Amino acid sequence: MGLNISAAVQIRALADTPLPELPALLVPALGETLAMVGIVMLVVVSLGTPIAVALHNMAPGGLFEHRGTYSVLSWIVNIGRSLPFLVLMAAIVPFTRFVTGTNIGIAAAVVPMSLAGIPFFARLVENCLRDVPRSVTAAARASGGSPLQIIRTAQLGEAVPAILGGLTINTIAMIEYSAIAGTIGAGGIGYVAVTYGYQRFDQTVMLATVLLLIAMVTIVQVGGDALVRATTPHLRRRA
Amino acid sequence: MISLKNLTKVYGHGDSAVTVLDGLDIEVATGQILAVVGPSGAGKSTLAQCINLLERPTSGQVIVNGEDLARLPERRLRVARRRIGTIFQSASLLSRRTAAQNIALPLQYLGVTPAETAARVAELLERVGLSHRANHYPFELSGGQLQRVGIARALALRPSVLLSDEATSGLDPETTRSVVALLRQLRDDLDLAVVFITHEMDTVLHVADSAARLEHGRIAEQGSLVDLLTDHDSILGRALQPQLSSADPAAGSRAWHVTYDSRSVPADWLQRISTDLGEPAALLAATIQSIGGTSTGNATVGLRSPERLAAAAFARYGLRAVPRAADPHPSTPATRATEELQWA
Numbered sequence: 001m002g003l004n005i006s007a008a009v010q011i012r013a014l015a016d017t018p019l020p021e022l023p024a025l026l027v028p029a030l031g032e033t034l035a036m037v038g039i040v041m042l043v044v045v046s047l048g049t050p051i052a053v054a055l056h057n058m059a060p061g062g063l064f065e066h067r068g069t070y071s072v073l074s075w076i077v078n079i080g081r082s083l084p085f086l087v088l089m090a091a092i093v094p095f096t097r098f099v100t101g102t103n104i105g106i107a108a109a110v111v112p113m114s115l116a117g118i119p120f121f122a123r124l125v126e127n128c129l130r131d132v133p134r135s136v137t138a139a140a141r142a143s144g145g146s147p148l149q150i151i152r153t154a155q156l157g158e159a160v161p162a163i164l165g166g167l168t169i170n171t172i173a174m175i176e177y178s179a180i181a182g183t184i185g186a187g188g189i190g191y192v193a194v195t196y197g198y199q200r201f202d203q204t205v206m207l208a209t210v211l212l213l214i215a216m217v218t219i220v221q222v223g224g225d226a227l228v229r230a231t232t233p234h235l236r237r238r239a
Numbered sequence: 240m241i242s243l244k245n246l247t248k249v250y251g252h253g254d255s256a257v258t259v260l261d262g263l264d265i266e267v268a269t270g271q272i273l274a275v276v277g278p279s280g281a282g283k284s285t286l287a288q289c290i291n292l293l294e295r296p297t298s299g300q301v302i303v304n305g306e307d308l309a310r311l312p313e314r315r316l317r318v319a320r321r322r323i324g325t326i327f328q329s330a331s332l333l334s335r336r337t338a339a340q341n342i343a344l345p346l347q348y349l350g351v352t353p354a355e356t357a358a359r360v361a362e363l364l365e366r367v368g369l370s371h372r373a374n375h376y377p378f379e380l381s382g383g384q385l386q387r388v389g390i391a392r393a394l395a396l397r398p399s400v401l402l403s404d405e406a407t408s409g410l411d412p413e414t415t416r417s418v419v420a421l422l423r424q425l426r427d428d429l430d431l432a433v434v435f436i437t438h439e440m441d442t443v444l445h446v447a448d449s450a451a452r453l454e455h456g457r458i459a460e461q462g463s464l465v466d467l468l469t470d471h472d473s474i475l476g477r478a479l480q481p482q483l484s485s486a487d488p489a490a491g492s493r494a495w496h497v498t499y500d501s502r503s504v505p506a507d508w509l510q511r512i513s514t515d516l517g518e519p520a521a522l523l524a525a526t527i528q529s530i531g532g533t534s535t536g537n538a539t540v541g542l543r544s545p546e547r548l549a550a551a552a553f554a555r556y557g558l559r560a561v562p563r564a565a566d567p568h569p570s571t572p573a574t575r576a577t578e579e580l581q582w583a
């Protein structure tokens with residue numbers, strides 16, 4: 001972070017980047033952001049979902065109620081949720097370097113983003129599962145389902161639209177985190193926005209990155225809403 | 240055939256332990272419907288959960304077709320549970336699956352082939368009268384139709400016991416009657432033992448062969464509907480009677496409350512008593528209802544004859560009769576029972 005501040009001090013009033021050169025600057029950055037968010041969401045969904053299922057079913061009234069393990073897991077998730085992303089990112093630099101061998105670039109950004117994203121998504125999904133009426137799980141048990149079958153059909157299956165809503169929120173949060181990670185040299189739109197827009201007062205680039213971020217978030221939100229509608233019978237137009 | 244032996248359920252440990260079910264003995268033969276009634280908090284839902292073993296009883300046995308299920312390990316329990324079909328209060332269907340897909344769920348869990356599943360689901364839909372709603376989602380179905388889907392799902396694995404916890408609560412009277420009629424039909428066709436838990440007295444009369452009253456986790460009384468209805472001392476029997484407000488007896492005559500059933504009492508008992516006592520018996524209030532082919536009656540009769548003679552006349556024809564106290568605010572036994580059992 002010291003690096004950024006010292007860079008910001010060297011104010012150099014450069015000319016704004018000409019419009020035709022914008023794509024060459026922004027397209028690779030967009031690619032980097034999409035890669036970061038994509039990889040992170042893959043990790044977040046594949047690890048956050050099982051954690052949510054475990055939390056939900058170890059809580060009182062769950063399929064494998066276990067107070068002790070629930071408290072420990074819940075506590076770990078809370079820790080992950082309680083640090084602001086910037087602080088988390090700085091705090092785990094040694095860990096990130098241990099895992100990826102570097103503390104800059106996409107690889108280095110993916111680690112703190114995942115660590116922030118997993119507990120966030122786990123809590124979102126846990127909430128979705130809690131909203132499925134208990135009697136649905138009871139009916140599935142009475143129908144002779146194994147725990148895995150019940151989790152798949154009666155819990156996750158019923159919560160699909162809500163989980164997709166949570167996925168949308170989470171993806172948008174990760175786009176935001178990727179921009180923050182950009183400030184420590186992770187690349188992507190955030191990096192461009194900081195180096196050109198903030199440090200060089202390049203208004204054109206600043207505006208372009210803002211519009212790009214707005215567009216990305218909008219597309220994710222609209223897409224997410226469409227998925228929620230498509231998976232909710234009463235919101236879906238019957239053919 | 241299902242029998243519960245000394246079934247006990249305790250929630251919590253040590254000082255905070257609560258005994259919700261306390262040594263219940265219940266038996267329902269194949270082809271019989273037992274209604275379990277009781278005030279809120281009596282333990283009815285806990286009983287249901289112990290019967291289908293969604294909750295393990297603390298002690299006691301749940302015997303279905305001769306096998307005690309209460310102590311089976313979880314894996315074998317899942318298989319054994321298929322002998323018990325459960326109908327839930329709120330149908331509890333998967334909202335993202337059609338009626339047919341919901342009914343298919345237990346078959347899918349069991350690993351039945353798609354072709355067999357489709358055939359069985361079609362048969363079940365037909366049985367509950369919903370063939371034309373097979374591809375409808377739960378939000379497109381009425382309360383009664385949802386319950387029918389729930390019933391079909393409960394029957395999917397051909398259980399020998401059907402368990403229903405408040406399956407008709409929240410349905411309007413006409414829908415309740417049609418669901419109850421369906422249950423009785425299924426009981427006859429499929430030789431089911433049915434445990435029907437409800438707080439609606441009216442429904443008990445329509446559905447059950449026998450009834451048990453649960454209070455504070457114990458069976459307070461239990462018997463066939465006919466016996467309960469004709470027993471003056473039965474709180475449940477009185478709660479099951481329609482509420483009658485009888486006319487006041489003429490000056491100088493005494494009101495008698497009588498109950499009887501057609502197994503032992505001649506249909507023309509009123510005429511015979513009039514003849515025996517040499518006075519016209521005044522009928523002040525009466526209901527007669529047929530319970531499983533036996534008609535049971537509940538009447539208030541005004542007579543001038545001395546108490547001893549009248550009592551002897553009633554006894555001669557097998558009627559159970561008690562003189563009604565001449566209090567200034569006479570209340571019928573039915574209203575008294577309702578005061579004692581404010582359940583709904």
Ligand SMILES: Nc1ncnc2c1ncn2[C@@H]1O[C@H](COP(=O)(O)OP(=O)(O)OP(=O)(O)O)[C@@H](O)[C@H]1O
Nearest residue numbers: 250257259277278279280281282283284285286438
């Ligand atoms: N999981 C539980 N832990 C502790 N106590 C419980 C639990 N489930 C039920 N109870 C208690 O057991 C008693 C009986 O509850 P139950 O739900 O069986 O009553 P019910 O007869 O079905 O009532 P209602 O007519 O209101 O449905 C209540 O006092 C309730 O608080």
Ligand SMILES: [Mg+2]
Nearest residue numbers: 283284285405
């Ligand atoms: Mg209940």
